[in-house]
Amino acid sequence: MPAPLESVPPPQDRDGAGSGLGELCVLMKLGEIVLKGSNRKLFERRLHNNIRNSVRDLGQIRLSQRGSGVIIVRRPGASDVEVARIAERMADVMGVVWVHLVRRVDKDLDTITDVAVRSMADLQGSFAVRARRRDKRFAMTSSELAGHLGSRIVEAYGYPVRLKRPDHTLYVEVDKDEAFVFTDGTPGQGGLPAGMSGRGLVLMSGGIDSPVAAHRMIRRGLKVDFLHFSGMPFTGPESIYKAYSLVRQLDRFQVGSRLFVIPFGKAQQQLKSSGAERLQIVAQRRLMLRTAEALADDLGAECLVTGDALGQVSSQTMANITALDDAVDLPILRPLIGMDKTEIMDQARRIGTLAISELPDEDCCTMLTPRQVETAAKIGDLRQIDRRLDADELAEHLLTTAQVHKPSFLGEAAPARVRAAGA
CATH class of the missing domain: 3.30.2130.30 (VC0802-like)
Incomplete structure (x- = not known):
């Protein structure tokens, strides 16, 4: 200043x-x-x-x-x-x-x-x-x-x-x-006061896109919580540290942020064993969304927020985005949908998240990735995988493993292992 x-x-x-x-x-x-x-x-x-x-x-x-x-x-x-x-x-x-x-x-x-x-x-x-x-x-x-x-x-x-x-x-x-x-x-930031437009739940990876998506929705008046899926127990805690640092940086814009962390490695292993093959990435994202919807219900959140940008990666084609929407009833907000990577990186730099996102880590999205990824997933095929996994029950089980943190930019922190409804 x-x-x-x-x-x-x-x-x-x-x-x-x-x-x-x-x-x-x-x-x-x-x-x-x-x-x-x-x-x-x-x-x-x-x-x-x-x-x-x-x-x-x-x-x-x-x-x-x-x-x-x-x-x-x-x-x-x-x-x-x-x-x-x-x-x-x-x-x-x-x-x-x-x-x-x-x-x-x-x-x-x-x-x-x-x-x-x-x-x-x-x-x-x-x-x-x-x-x-x-x-x-x-x-x-x-x-x-x-x-x-x-x-x-x-x-x-x-x-x-x-x-x-x-x-x-x-x-x-x-x-x-x-x-x-x-x-x-x-x-200043402009926009609307955080919390004026209701509550949302952001699916927070350790990458560049999701923190920018969160910032854009906070600017439109959402009060958001964050959900991170780690690759544990098959990866180290680095992605959790990154997610914590990103949420702490974003807490400047709303105060009182909560980060929920769910170990996702074993669920990915189940997906691989189910024969998902080329559908592995889209199927696991559907499971993440189901779990996020269950958590949102506990938190009183009215929507989910992701960092999807149309066509940026194979899982973000129009067909695959439609297949993801089919997994949940809550609306999925995608504030970056029409942006290119350069625009997203410029915004990440401006809000102070880019340097954190570029730190090396191994998160769940890099694990068990098939050699080829389906770009035009059929909803019927994905629903069959959901039934084989009993996806709703698996999502509820994943939710019981959630750990909540409060990464406050004011210096407060209160980690605790809890069921989401008690957070």
């Missing part, structure tokens, strides 16, 4: 008052939420709760809604460094479009001018001033205030004014009881 006003000397006391710059706090701009109608308050209430949860390890905060689509987060008495840490967390909260570190000052023209001019010291290049008065009783209009501040900055430093694509932008927003002065901010 780039720190606005970084050219200004640090305040003499913890809230900035000693420097005359006012209190440093966090201003957030909302996006899609402001378009909601009569249920907008529900979205805002969920967002406020998510904001508080995301910084619960950083101390008590004060949160207030200002006008249309603006939230202010304060922590009186905190140092500038502590407030900057809160701003970093806010950039990961779904529903927030922009995050700014701002100076909260008296709604007085001389005070606003003094802080605005001092905030632009020691910069290089062109600048522009964007002013907005939410309180229409303020003596100057927005354009008059911008012109006034711009002229004072030119007098003080001689910077050139450039209204289009300036090197630096100074923002001033005048509210009912105060004003906020700040420079450039950081883009």
Whole structure:
């Protein structure tokens, strides 16, 4: 997070008052939420709760809604460094479009001018001033205030004014009881508050795709849990470590994530013994989906989420995707379905999961893979395999072996071996 006003000397006391710059706090701009109608308050209430949860390890905060689509987060008495840490967390909260570190000052023209001019010291290049008065009783209009501040900055430093694509932008927003002065901010996640669209269960491999799929669905308001199938007892725990690290990284965006791990190696061995042959991969994915559906029922999840992208691998042809949908009644969401690998990797890099996904491991998907994989599986053939295995009973048995972890980015962790319904 780039720190606005970084050219200004640090305040003499913890809230900035000693420097005359006012209190440093966090201003957030909302996006899609402001378009909601009569249920907008529900979205805002969920967002406020998510904001508080995301910084619960950083101390008590004060949160207030200002006008249309603006939230202010304060922590009186905190140092500038502590407030900057809160701003970093806010950039990961779904529903927030922009995050700014701002100076909260008296709604007085001389005070606003003094802080605005001092905030632009020691910069290089062109600048522009964007002013907005939410309180229409303020003596100057927005354009008059911008012109006034711009002229004072030119007098003080001689910077050139450039209204289009300036090197630096100074923002001033005048509210009912105060004003906020700040420079450039950081883009947020956008989307909807996590949990506003219900619950989902993500089938989490150790690869690149499924974490990106999870992020995209959290951004659309789902609160998700995660299910990982390991190759144990025939592989080591490396894939579990990767899944744990990936979920911990994704927990930044929703807080309170749970990871369920099921050893799948023996079930794969049963599938191989059943004569699945070329259908092995699709048949085992159907079994995974059945197990995931049983877990989702215990958790109250309303959908399953996978990282499938059409045509990316042999199991993700249109025919095979249709055969997978046949295995369960719950809807299967595939947010990456129309993306190519380069797009998915770019998003994985942006959300911080790519480096983790690229770590070496041996998961269940690499085990017992047939030399040739069926690209146009027939649903009737797969149902026969399900009957030979008694797939529903096997899925219930697999669920009893689930182990749940809580990989919190806040540093909390609570592993326990439990039946899913007791998680």
